[in-house]
Amino acid sequence: MTKDMYQQKREDLRREQILGAATQVFSERGFQVAKMQDVANAAGVSNGTVYNYFRSKDELLLALLAQLAEREQRAEQMEQLKTGDLGAVMAAQLQRRFKALQAQKELWRVVLPELMVNPALRQRGFEEIFGPIFKLSEDTFVGMSKAGKLRKLKAAHMVRAMAGSVLGVFVLSLLGDETTDLESDQILALLGQTFAAAFAGGNKPKK
Amino acid sequence: MTKDMYQQKREDLRREQILGAATQVFSERGFQVAKMQDVANAAGVSNGTVYNYFRSKDELLLALLAQLAEREQRAEQMEQLKTGDLGAVMAAQLQRRFKALQAQKELWRVVLPELMVNPALRQRGFEEIFGPIFKLSEDTFVGMSKAGKLRKLKAAHMVRAMAGSVLGVFVLSLLGDETTDLESDQILALLGQTFAAAFAGGNKPKK
Amino acid sequence: MTKDMYQQKREDLRREQILGAATQVFSERGFQVAKMQDVANAAGVSNGTVYNYFRSKDELLLALLAQLAEREQRAEQMEQLKTGDLGAVMAAQLQRRFKALQAQKELWRVVLPELMVNPALRQRGFEEIFGPIFKLSEDTFVGMSKAGKLRKLKAAHMVRAMAGSVLGVFVLSLLGDETTDLESDQILALLGQTFAAAFAGGNKPKK
Amino acid sequence: MTKDMYQQKREDLRREQILGAATQVFSERGFQVAKMQDVANAAGVSNGTVYNYFRSKDELLLALLAQLAEREQRAEQMEQLKTGDLGAVMAAQLQRRFKALQAQKELWRVVLPELMVNPALRQRGFEEIFGPIFKLSEDTFVGMSKAGKLRKLKAAHMVRAMAGSVLGVFVLSLLGDETTDLESDQILALLGQTFAAAFAGGNKPKK
DNA sequence: CATGAATGAGCCTTCATTCAT
DNA sequence: AATGAATGAAGGCTCATTCAT
Numbered sequence: 001m002t003k004d005m006y007q008q009k010r011e012d013l014r015r016e017q018i019l020g021a022a023t024q025v026f027s028e029r030g031f032q033v034a035k036m037q038d039v040a041n042a043a044g045v046s047n048g049t050v051y052n053y054f055r056s057k058d059e060l061l062l063a064l065l066a067q068l069a070e071r072e073q074r075a076e077q078m079e080q081l082k083t084g085d086l087g088a089v090m091a092a093q094l095q096r097r098f099k100a101l102q103a104q105k106e107l108w109r110v111v112l113p114e115l116m117v118n119p120a121l122r123q124r125g126f127e128e129i130f131g132p133i134f135k136l137s138e139d140t141f142v143g144m145s146k147a148g149k150l151r152k153l154k155a156a157h158m159v160r161a162m163a164g165s166v167l168g169v170f171v172l173s174l175l176g177d178e179t180t181d182l183e184s185d186q187i188l189a190l191l192g193q194t195f196a197a198a199f200a201g202g203n204k205p206k207k
Numbered sequence: 208m209t210k211d212m213y214q215q216k217r218e219d220l221r222r223e224q225i226l227g228a229a230t231q232v233f234s235e236r237g238f239q240v241a242k243m244q245d246v247a248n249a250a251g252v253s254n255g256t257v258y259n260y261f262r263s264k265d266e267l268l269l270a271l272l273a274q275l276a277e278r279e280q281r282a283e284q285m286e287q288l289k290t291g292d293l294g295a296v297m298a299a300q301l302q303r304r305f306k307a308l309q310a311q312k313e314l315w316r317v318v319l320p321e322l323m324v325n326p327a328l329r330q331r332g333f334e335e336i337f338g339p340i341f342k343l344s345e346d347t348f349v350g351m352s353k354a355g356k357l358r359k360l361k362a363a364h365m366v367r368a369m370a371g372s373v374l375g376v377f378v379l380s381l382l383g384d385e386t387t388d389l390e391s392d393q394i395l396a397l398l399g400q401t402f403a404a405a406f407a408g409g410n411k412p413k414k
Numbered sequence: 415m416t417k418d419m420y421q422q423k424r425e426d427l428r429r430e431q432i433l434g435a436a437t438q439v440f441s442e443r444g445f446q447v448a449k450m451q452d453v454a455n456a457a458g459v460s461n462g463t464v465y466n467y468f469r470s471k472d473e474l475l476l477a478l479l480a481q482l483a484e485r486e487q488r489a490e491q492m493e494q495l496k497t498g499d500l501g502a503v504m505a506a507q508l509q510r511r512f513k514a515l516q517a518q519k520e521l522w523r524v525v526l527p528e529l530m531v532n533p534a535l536r537q538r539g540f541e542e543i544f545g546p547i548f549k550l551s552e553d554t555f556v557g558m559s560k561a562g563k564l565r566k567l568k569a570a571h572m573v574r575a576m577a578g579s580v581l582g583v584f585v586l587s588l589l590g591d592e593t594t595d596l597e598s599d600q601i602l603a604l605l606g607q608t609f610a611a612a613f614a615g616g617n618k619p620k621k
Numbered sequence: 622m623t624k625d626m627y628q629q630k631r632e633d634l635r636r637e638q639i640l641g642a643a644t645q646v647f648s649e650r651g652f653q654v655a656k657m658q659d660v661a662n663a664a665g666v667s668n669g670t671v672y673n674y675f676r677s678k679d680e681l682l683l684a685l686l687a688q689l690a691e692r693e694q695r696a697e698q699m700e701q702l703k704t705g706d707l708g709a710v711m712a713a714q715l716q717r718r719f720k721a722l723q724a725q726k727e728l729w730r731v732v733l734p735e736l737m738v739n740p741a742l743r744q745r746g747f748e749e750i751f752g753p754i755f756k757l758s759e760d761t762f763v764g765m766s767k768a769g770k771l772r773k774l775k776a777a778h779m780v781r782a783m784a785g786s787v788l789g790v791f792v793l794s795l796l797g798d799e800t801t802d803l804e805s806d807q808i809l810a811l812l813g814q815t816f817a818a819a820f821a822g823g824n825k826p827k828k
Numbered sequence: 829c830a831t832g833a834a835t836g837a838g839c840c841t842t843c844a845t846t847c848a849t
Numbered sequence: 850a851a852t853g854a855a856t857g858a859a860g861g862c863t864c865a866t867t868c869a870t
Contacts, residue, residue, distance in 0.1 A: 031324075032240070117239075117320050122382060158397065165375050168375025171323075175322055179363050183367075191372075195405075252851075255847085424854095428854090447653070460856045462843085462857060463856070531734050574798070590747060591751065597781075601778045612819050658864080658865095667832055669832060
């Protein structure tokens with residue numbers, strides 16, 4: 001028991017250690033350019049050891065994607081508050097999604113470019129990350145819409161509009177725009193007010 | 208004279224022919240993965256010939272970036288700021304920026320991932336593309352603000368918010384989201400209305 | 415024309431040059447142990463060049479097998495004499511088969527061990543080399559048998575017995591038995607007499 | 622005592638267990654291709670354990686060679702030279718040698734290719750296996766020759782001719798010739814008659 | 829002794845780049 | 850200017866071997 005669990009724990013630690021190193025190295029140099037030896041060095045192990053935990057460089061990338069998917073899911077699950085002033089809710093929503101992205105900035109810097117470039121990965125990315133988030137958000141919007149809190153707009157469009165806004169600002173930050181980096185809070189706040197103002201009117205019909 | 212000009216024209220044609228092939232091949236397979244031989248094949252020349260026009264693979268990428276920058280500038284220049292209903296203006300603005308991105312989708316699919324991954328390229332990208340666009344847009348917003356057409360919001364934030372929104376939707380489309388691909392017009396229209404509604408108030412403080 | 419043919423000839427020469435180097439290197443060190451770099455060095459080209467002519471190390475081995483098959487076929491085709499004293503004919507037959515093996519000793523030293531070890535190669539080896547030879551020989555024996563020159567023995571068995579004998583002596587030589595190496599002629603002659611004496615009786619019925 | 626002996630027995634069993642696994646694995650996949658891990662798995666131990674019994678992969682091969690040599694010696698020792706009809710004796714001799722090979726077919730399939738390819742091993746193989754057998758057989762033939770039972774032929778040649786025949790048929794079977802595999806008995810019988818018929822005359826020159 | 833994770837030397841293969849024709 | 854064969858540096862991956870537990 002104890003021994004097995006100890007073993008297991010040590011193995012998991014190694015995995016995380018290597019994944020962390022991979023995240024760092026890949027995000028600094030790019031997945032394609034970075035060498036497995038770099039990852040090994042960053043993890044403080046030999047290159048052979050990396051292959052004891054991940055069958056190939058691609059598998060390592062998939063593991064990063066999985067990690068990202070898992071953490072995004074977790075972030076998503078915590079987003080349950082949706083009462084109160086609609087403007088505040090939407091603003092908070094945007095902020096939360098952005099924070100979730102920022103929290104995984106390194107991972108996203110690795111995965112996002114590869115998603116754009118690698119068709120196979122793209123599919124998995126959608127199935128495991130974007131798809132579920134979109135689905136969840138659409139359902140939320142549909143719910144709010146039925147509750148009369150929202151103008152009747154195609155939920156799918158709203159989701160894309162909002163997700164796109166957040167994603168876009170995040171990409172600007174990834175692209176190294178310093179202003180976005182430094183003042184993302186205010187930009188996001190601005191976006192939050194924007195969406196709130198635009199969509200809030202739905203429930204207070206001109207009396 | 209004539210001979211030289213003929214020569215020059217032929218050279219330019221070859222250059223464009225190769226750039227076109229590179230755009231296609233790189234956007235299909237990704238810059239890092241695609242081989243120079245692929246580019247040569249797609250251009251219908253031998254690999255040696257590619258090197259007669261571009262010193263290296265990286266140089267080829269830089270040429271694509273330059274091409275992108277140039278075309279974006281041209282698109283930008285055509286965007287005269289218009290008068291009239293602010294909502295319509297903003298909506299049109301978003302649509303236009305999006306169309307400009309879509310028109311170069313292939314190029315962007317090559318360049319954008321590399322911008323995220325390659326620090327050196329990132330700097331050039333900002334200096335030559337995003338920077339100028341942001342500057343221009345900021346000036347426009349500042350102008351409108353002074354003219355009383357706009358609430359006093361930091362222009363830099365507004366620019367990032369709007370540019371981010373457009374860019375984000377475009378990235379969603381690059382990532383293969385079918386809904387975004389098929390209904391980008393409506394999503395953009397929605398975004399246009401959103402921003403219009405939110406910022407339009409500036410000019411109706413007339414009580 | 416001339417240019418193409420010149421090109422073709424140069425290409426063929428390179429191929430043979432590399433095949434020769436491969437034969438030598440593989441037979442000296444063994445296919446598995448020898449490195450592609452060794453082959454390249456022996457051929458006086460860079461390792462990359464080898465791959466311009468052979469897709470992989472395995473393909474190189476297959477090319478050697480094909481070469482062997484082709485040359486054996488050619489040797490076989492020349493074996494048409496079968497008149498006169500049966501003993502002399504059989505002796506000559508054995509000698510000829512043995513000479514054919516000896517002439518390709520280097521190639522056989524590469525291919526034979528791999529045939530024993532590599533199932534996929536084994537099948538091709540049989541289809542392309544041993545099978546045809548056995549078929550041809552069996553037909554010959556059946557013919558001689560019908561002509562009354564031979565006792566009625568299953569042709570397939572005779573072929574195996576004789577082919578086996580020759581092959582076995584050859585293998586002894588491959589295994590480095592000096593006596594066999596030095597005196598193979600006499601050993602083969604002995605075998606020739608043996609088979610002749612044993613099978614010749616068929617046509618001179620006990621009087 | 623008891624404890625030591627028990628230990629010793631256990632060690633010996635492990636050794637044999639590993640040798641057996643190595644025989645199987647190496648003969649299936651080939652010595653060079655098979656991995657030590659495969660051997661360990663087949664033996665039901667960890668790879669580390671294999672190294673507790675054999676210093677290296679090469680040593681393991683040498684152990685197989687030694688095993689082969691030992692068993693062949695034993696088989697040889699049981700082959701008393703027999704009296705009676707010379708034909709029957711020679712036929713029996715061939716059959717017996719072939720059976721001895723067949724009994725160790727797996728081992729031979731491992732060792733024979735390596736003997737052809739590995740010069741160092743080749744020497745040991747001759748010193749420990751072929752050499753002794755040849756010596757023994759030559760002596761036998763010389764003895765029979767002196768006893769007038771045999772024509773005066775160089776014993777060394779006869780030995781090679783006969784050994785080669787048996788070995789050759791065995792190699793054909795190793796190479797996967799199905800006919801040889803299925804009907805080796807009859808082929809060997811044919812060879813036996815052949816040699817008997819050819820050499821038998823020696824003792825009845827009484828005209 | 830058994831274990832199996834860690835090691836790292838080494839090899840096959842790729843592909844950007846060069847250059848003689 | 851165009852060609853494409855040659856180049857060789859570089860990297861992903863394997864696996865025999867070691868050694869701490």
